Amino acid sequence: MFSHVMIGTNNLEAAKxxxxxxxxxxxxxxxxxDRHRIFYRTKTGTFAVSKPINGEPATPxxxxxxxxxxxxxxxxxxxxxxxxxxxxxxxxxxxxxxxMGDLKLYLAYLxxxxxxxxxxxxxxx
Numbered sequence: 728m729f730s731h732v733m734i735g736t737n738n739l740e741a742a743k744x745x746x747x748x749x750x751x752x753x754x755x756x757x758x759x760x761d762r763h764r765i766f767y768r769t770k771t772g773t774f775a776v777s778k779p780i781n782g783e784p785a786t787p788x789x790x791x792x793x794x795x796x797x798x799x800x801x802x803x804x805x806x807x808x809x810x811x812x813x814x815x816x817x818x819x820x821x822x823x824x825x826x827m828g829d830l831k832l833y834l835a836y837l838x839x840x841x842x843x844x845x846x847x848x849x850x851x852x
Contacts (some may be wrong), residue, residue: 731773732793733783734843740764741814742776745840748813750774753795753847761780771796787842788790799848805834806847814840824851 730769736742744764747757748757750767758765758840766775774793779785807822815837821833838844 729772731775733764733775734787734839734841735779736776736841737778737785737842739765739776739778745810745813745815746774746776749806749815749839750795751812752809753797753802755787766784769835785841787794787838787844790840791848792844792846793835795845797833797847800849800851803833803847803849809838810837815845818844819846827846 739760743758743760746765746767751757755767755769756765759774763780764775767774769847793805793852797806807817811817816840817836819834819836823833825832825834833849833851834846836844836846
């Protein structure tokens with residue numbers, strides 16, 4: 728459905744360092760840099776981080792969350808631990824299983840160093 732998702736940052740170099748490490752836990756290659764933006768490309772889509780083109784400060788979306796897919800609970804835990812170790816703040820409930828009827832998900836949430844809310848999700852079957 729989506730071709731890409733882009734969020735803002737006020738420090739592109741710090742964002743690249745953070746997301747290279749964080750997304751590396753999910754097997755995503757380091758970002759490519761294009762002037763004021765960085766791109767993480769996979770077979771399923773593109774995640775990008777950009778300094779705002781209008782020159783105004785980047786701000787996180789109120790009510791917005793960007794979700795990443797994990798192959799396992801262990802991969803999700805590594806994602807969360809790597810994020811916290813590199814400047815993110817844990818938010819929402821602690822990482823763990825959430826049940827929605829017959830669907831069980833393993834979720835972990837963070838606020839990145841710019842305040843963007845991100846999560847990782849593993850579908851448990």
